[in-house]
Amino acid sequence: MKLKQLESHLGCLEQFSNPKVELEQYPTGAHIASRMLFSAENSFGDVSGKVVADFGCGCGTLGLAAALLDAQYVIGIDIDSESLELASLNAEDLELDMELVHCDLSNLVWKGQIIDTVVMNPPFGTRNKGADMIFLHTGLKVASQAVYSLHKTSTREHVKRTALRDFNARSAEVLCELRFDVPQLYKFHKKKEVDVAVDLWRFVPQKNQERV
Amino acid sequence: MRLLTHNMLSSNIKGVANGFPLGLEVQKFVEKQVDFNPDFLKNMFPKIEWKALVTAAKTMGYAELPEEVESSMLESEDFLQKFHHALLELHLEEGALICPETGRRFAVTKGIPNMLLHEDEV
Numbered sequence: 001m002k003l004k005q006l007e008s009h010l011g012c013l014e015q016f017s018n019p020k021v022e023l024e025q026y027p028t029g030a031h032i033a034s035r036m037l038f039s040a041e042n043s044f045g046d047v048s049g050k051v052v053a054d055f056g057c058g059c060g061t062l063g064l065a066a067a068l069l070d071a072q073y074v075i076g077i078d079i080d081s082e083s084l085e086l087a088s089l090n091a092e093d094l095e096l097d098m099e100l101v102h103c104d105l106s107n108l109v110w111k112g113q114i115i116d117t118v119v120m121n122p123p124f125g126t127r128n129k130g131a132d133m134i135f136l137h138t139g140l141k142v143a144s145q146a147v148y149s150l151h152k153t154s155t156r157e158h159v160k161r162t163a164l165r166d167f168n169a170r171s172a173e174v175l176c177e178l179r180f181d182v183p184q185l186y187k188f189h190k191k192k193e194v195d196v197a198v199d200l201w202r203f204v205p206q207k208n209q210e211r212v
Numbered sequence: 213m214r215l216l217t218h219n220m221l222s223s224n225i226k227g228v229a230n231g232f233p234l235g236l237e238v239q240k241f242v243e244k245q246v247d248f249n250p251d252f253l254k255n256m257f258p259k260i261e262w263k264a265l266v267t268a269a270k271t272m273g274y275a276e277l278p279e280e281v282e283s284s285m286l287e288s289e290d291f292l293q294k295f296h297h298a299l300l301e302l303h304l305e306e307g308a309l310i311c312p313e314t315g316r317r318f319a320v321t322k323g324i325p326n327m328l329l330h331e332d333e334v
Contacts, residue, residue, distance in 0.1 A: 049249070049251070049252055051216075073300070084324055088323075097246070100323070102324055102325065102326040102327060103224075104329070107224050107329060107334060108327075109231060110220050110222065111220050111232050111261070112259055113259060114216065114220050114259050
């Protein structure tokens, strides 16, 4: 599938109608999601035929992008039941299978090394400090191949250091810098729309590490 | 929820040492056909907890999987088809997952298991 096709499929997905500020629910735009999964597949072969987990899947954009690129098995995990319902409807619309699990990622217990690749657009941790790093930590524990994630460019050094030193990542690489459009979703947003600079990361976990 | 997902999920209640495998309570299940991909199955085989899969499949009414397996069986198309069916085509739609240690039920609704914990379980 071409990048343009992928982006236009994702552009049709239903988004949150009343996002929850405490969960920092910002939709992952079709532009960013298609680029994340497209490079995961075309530069690294981390999607097609793989087991892919979407952490904090929201309405399912990243997971469904993986399914569109022929992931064999896709699992979306979210703490919010409304998001999961939306993800389920979006999967149905695209006639794709996506497994969904209602769970808080900070206490997910996952057996074995079945997951190949984790993709996520974590809460940036602006309102709930460190939330993105909890997602990343869990991702690096369960993925056997790679973790793709978005973090604010302003936190680049911190993310790199923490991933390598504390989360035992074998490598942590910024693939590109993107602009994340945050539309005016919440009352505390003063401007109509703001651009946030975010990094698209690829992390490689240690092989054969101990089970979670 | 399909049985590959079941093969990963574990009870996450604080203090539970052996939360795997979760028991299954089946109220409604469906079968959906998935394209057969032998390479995927061969790659997945060593990562699967076999006994948990056999037991879960039986609870879903599918008793065709052998109890004991070895990797030479992956040469058999017949075996791969059965493995494929159990792992990827059976969906638990309504029911529950049961913690093997405490008996706590995690409801499965519209195919989605709810693994959220109560405050006193974290």
